[in-house]
Amino acid sequence: MLSxxxxxxxxxxxxxxxxxxxxxxxxxxxxxxxxxxxxxxxHPAMHGLLRLILELDGETVVRCDTVMGYLHRSKxxxxxxxxxPAVIPITDRIDYMNNIAMEYGYVLAVEKxxxxxxxxxxxxxxxxxxxxxxxxxxxxxxxxxMLELGAFTPILYAFRERERIQNIFEAVxxxxxxxxxxxxxxxxxxxxxxxxxxMWNYIEGLEQRLQPDFVDLIEGNExxxxxxxxxxxxxxxxxxxxGLTGVPLRCTGAEFDVxxxxxxxxxxxxxxxxxxxxxxxxxxxxxxxxxxVKQSIRMIKQILEDLPEGEVMADLGxxxxxxxGDGIGRVESARGEYAVHVVSDGSDTPYRVHYRxxxxxxxxxxxxxxxxxxxxxxxxxxxxIDPVSGAWDK
Amino acid sequence: xxxxxxxxVGWIPKEVxxxxxxxxxxxxxxxxxxxxxxxxxxxxxxxxGYGLGWPLTLPEGDLQxxxxxxxxxxxxxxxWRSPRSREPGTDRDRAEDLTGGAxxxxxxxxxxxxxxxxxxxxxxxxxxxYELLDLRGGQVRVKTKVEGEEPVIDSxxxxxxxxxxxxxxxxxxxxxxxxxxxxxxxxYMWQDHFDHHPLLKSFEISTKRTFxxxx
Amino acid sequence: xxxxxVEYLNYEPWRFLVSFAAVLFLVLNIAGIFTxxxxxxxxxxxxRYGPNRVGPRGLLQPAADVLKLFSKENLSPNRADLWxxxxxxxxxxxxxAAVWLVMPFAPGAxxxxxxxxxxxxxxxxxxxxxxxxxxxxxxxSAFSLLGALRGAAxxxxxxxxxxxxxxxxxxxxGSLSLVDVVNAQSGGFWHWYFLPLLPMFVVFYVAGxxxVKRVPFDLPEGESEIVGGxxxxxxxxxxxxxxxxxxxxxxxxxxMNVTLFLGGWxxxxxxxxxxxxxxxxxxxxxxxxxxxxxxxxWSVPRLRMDQxxxxxxxxxxxxxxxxxxxxxxxMLVLQGS
Numbered sequence: 001m002l003s004x005x006x007x008x009x010x011x012x013x014x015x016x017x018x019x020x021x022x023x024x025x026x027x028x029x030x031x032x033x034x035x036x037x038x039x040x041x042x043h044p045a046m047h048g049l050l051r052l053i054l055e056l057d058g059e060t061v062v063r064c065d066t067v068m069g070y071l072h073r074s075k076x077x078x079x080x081x082x083x084x085p086a087v088i089p090i091t092d093r094i095d096y097m098n099n100i101a102m103e104y105g106y107v108l109a110v111e112k113x114x115x116x117x118x119x120x121x122x123x124x125x126x127x128x129x130x131x132x133x134x135x136x137x138x139x140x141x142x143x144x145x146m147l148e149l150g151a152f153t154p155i156l157y158a159f160r161e162r163e164r165i166q167n168i169f170e171a172v173x174x175x176x177x178x179x180x181x182x183x184x185x186x187x188x189x190x191x192x193x194x195x196x197x198x199m200w201n202y203i204e205g206l207e208q209r210l211q212p213d214f215v216d217l218i219e220g221n222e223x224x225x226x227x228x229x230x231x232x233x234x235x236x237x238x239x240x241x242x243g244l245t246g247v248p249l250r251c252t253g254a255e256f257d258v259x260x261x262x263x264x265x266x267x268x269x270x271x272x273x274x275x276x277x278x279x280x281x282x283x284x285x286x287x288x289x290x291x292x293v294k295q296s297i298r299m300i301k302q303i304l305e306d307l308p309e310g311e312v313m314a315d316l317g318x319x320x321x322x323x324x325g326d327g328i329g330r331v332e333s334a335r336g337e338y339a340v341h342v343v344s345d346g347s348d349t350p351y352r353v354h355y356r357x358x359x360x361x362x363x364x365x366x367x368x369x370x371x372x373x374x375x376x377x378x379x380x381x382x383x384x385i386d387p388v389s390g391a392w393d394k
Numbered sequence: 395x396x397x398x399x400x401x402x403v404g405w406i407p408k409e410v411x412x413x414x415x416x417x418x419x420x421x422x423x424x425x426x427x428x429x430x431x432x433x434x435x436x437x438x439x440x441x442x443g444y445g446l447g448w449p450l451t452l453p454e455g456d457l458q459x460x461x462x463x464x465x466x467x468x469x470x471x472x473x474w475r476s477p478r479s480r481e482p483g484t485d486r487d488r489a490e491d492l493t494g495g496a497x498x499x500x501x502x503x504x505x506x507x508x509x510x511x512x513x514x515x516x517x518x519x520x521x522x523x524y525e526l527l528d529l530r531g532g533q534v535r536v537k538t539k540v541e542g543e544e545p546v547i548d549s550x551x552x553x554x555x556x557x558x559x560x561x562x563x564x565x566x567x568x569x570x571x572x573x574x575x576x577x578x579x580x581x582y583m584w585q586d587h588f589d590h591h592p593l594l595k596s597f598e599i600s601t602k603r604t605f606x607x608x609x
Numbered sequence: 610x611x612x613x614x615v616e617y618l619n620y621e622p623w624r625f626l627v628s629f630a631a632v633l634f635l636v637l638n639i640a641g642i643f644t645x646x647x648x649x650x651x652x653x654x655x656x657r658y659g660p661n662r663v664g665p666r667g668l669l670q671p672a673a674d675v676l677k678l679f680s681k682e683n684l685s686p687n688r689a690d691l692w693x694x695x696x697x698x699x700x701x702x703x704x705x706a707a708v709w710l711v712m713p714f715a716p717g718a719x720x721x722x723x724x725x726x727x728x729x730x731x732x733x734x735x736x737x738x739x740x741x742x743x744x745x746x747x748x749x750s751a752f753s754l755l756g757a758l759r760g761a762a763x764x765x766x767x768x769x770x771x772x773x774x775x776x777x778x779x780x781x782x783g784s785l786s787l788v789d790v791v792n793a794q795s796g797g798f799w800h801w802y803f804l805p806l807l808p809m810f811v812v813f814y815v816a817g818x819x820x821v822k823r824v825p826f827d828l829p830e831g832e833s834e835i836v837g838g839x840x841x842x843x844x845x846x847x848x849x850x851x852x853x854x855x856x857x858x859x860x861x862x863x864x865m866n867v868t869l870f871l872g873g874w875x876x877x878x879x880x881x882x883x884x885x886x887x888x889x890x891x892x893x894x895x896x897x898x899x900x901x902x903x904x905x906x907w908s909v910p911r912l913r914m915d916q917x918x919x920x921x922x923x924x925x926x927x928x929x930x931x932x933x934x935x936x937x938x939x940m941l942v943l944q945g946s
Contacts, residue, residue, distance in 0.1 A: 045833040069582035150911030243556025356510035
């Protein structure tokens, strides 16, 4: 085994990164030591670049420390040095699975600063694209959950759906991933000819495929149930205390959705349910995600049926220079409450931009609920939170 | 008195011997029970003083009193300046909505939720914005100012456990220290060998662009 | 002339050398073919094409893979125990190859007709666990060590139901020789042992899956948990050797399943007897079982360690024991002895 010298060295290494020395006195009654394990940042199940410093007692985790910052690109600092419209592509790269919501939050904040009136068609298109973005994020996250449980097939089915939505996005925005579509005052361009019909066809098809390709393949599987039921279980009080939002909060039964309770844009006109579950474990989060995809389909149909006519861009002038003050844009991204706080000093560039990404907050859950679970249970818990590296690191 | 096993006496009367034996037995039983207990609790064991160790009790009272208490607490208890939640130009707090919304739905989950903490570097002082949500449509924004190069402010982790990482982030990016924080480490940046706080206005970046010529 | 050569080859030591070469050839080919089959099967399950660039319909992909792996550098961790680290792939490969020596491929086509062939199979496959432990211990990595511990626990636990399910076959056939077992199943598929020994067939199938460490029992590898487990530090040809031994082991388990429960080379109906070409039946059945392995692999997630142990000790072993008594009782009643 490790020599004493090496053991101390590695303990010091992991302790230094964690900001304190690992406790060397953790021995159980049999005189056995625990095993320190550094999981990540290069690890297939860490949703990007996350490092977990684990202390293992056999396969049971007794301590879990989260180290992040491996993908920190200082979006907030960059945003301070760019003109208002030029920040939008920066926000695209925060949550790269659900970019459109990231743009939406920032644009809402700036529009609040400007007190701008948005044409109804632009609002409707924003909501439409946002819901497509949610499907585009939720379905792969179900796939990722299965991938981390060891089943490889659902992820490819999920990416097939994502690919098809990306085709639609490409036709609308010109890009497949970093859209830069929602602009201050509206959207970049109107929907091209024939795209609403294509969207409708796709949504109809997805509604039919959802049951056989995802629900039937996953839900009744005994192993899936054994691996997810009761794993990562938390109470509603705990979830609220930890400041969770999005699916991790809703799967405990707390009914909170920014779209419903802090409505913005076109969501005031839409009829949809907030999906909740009572269990608060990984299986519940899977059910909530499937339910939300169905709700998104419902919303997209409503928007497409009743798409208002008119302009898609408000005339806000060429230069955007809001008055002094702060504006907050809050949207429901696929991962929870995403808020952008823009502080203006009356110049061309924001004085300060703060992104409240749901992943950063939801990931506090890891060090809270992972201890006591087995090592393989970390992966479904990651699937429950479903963080994105770019979003937690900003 | 030293434990029975360590007493060293030559000749011992029978009854004392018996007593000592019983004492030893009881000690052994206690030790065994301790081991058993340890074994039972082994899975849930966590090193002392680690992590988020606050008592898990939810705030009491109905929504309006809680809200009032929070605001008073911010104003007096935490030693902050007066909350400027009704400052013009910012979002209006919607306390009047809260009264109307305190139905059974709001009661079911009527806890305020700390959305985020924004620190703004107003060169020379720091402005902290606490965005509080009611999760039911109400929102409160509390602003406070701390002076100085190395500001210290009380932590709110006792009220909002979720503030843990928000405050770590603020400490990392601005060097604002939070008194009473259970685990104040850097969140993103390297813990050692990096003495800067990158979001300070004094932290220059090489590609800084100014738009003076546009103005 | 040819026959004299053949007869000459039938004597030691030539017989030994020729059969050794034949087995090696067979095992390496099986590894290649199964890799290819696995990739194609998974591709069709997942609505992909799979490898389709090298050769006609991508059939030369395994050869290209081997070439690539040959040209790769063999890396070893800084503080690895080199002897153990390098010996582990060999220790894993030899058992996967050796059992083929006693496998009856067709009537009369068996390299060694060992009268304790089933015991030989059990004994040799147990060595595989040793290779896993060596690999995990020699790599000196926390992930490898965890993988090795998991692998050892799993393989040793699942030996028990595996052996118990073999007892039924031994009782029915009255012999430990695989040739005798196959001969006892002649005369149509209703004589095959999977019908009277259905629970044991299932147990053997499941335990075999666990022995070869395939999904849902691939915990020692645990791609998303412990990143490959005991083989995380291997690269190039050492990795290829572990991979090859795993695929050969999979083929071996399928072939063993066929031999013990599905009549070996026996045709399903008597008039389909192909004589010396009965190895076609053996190959078909083995391929079918291998496909079911792959089908399972690409459809279900993996179990957790405690659930795996529960399944082994609380379900498979009792089921086997109960059916053992049922079979014994039935034999007592029917044969009266």
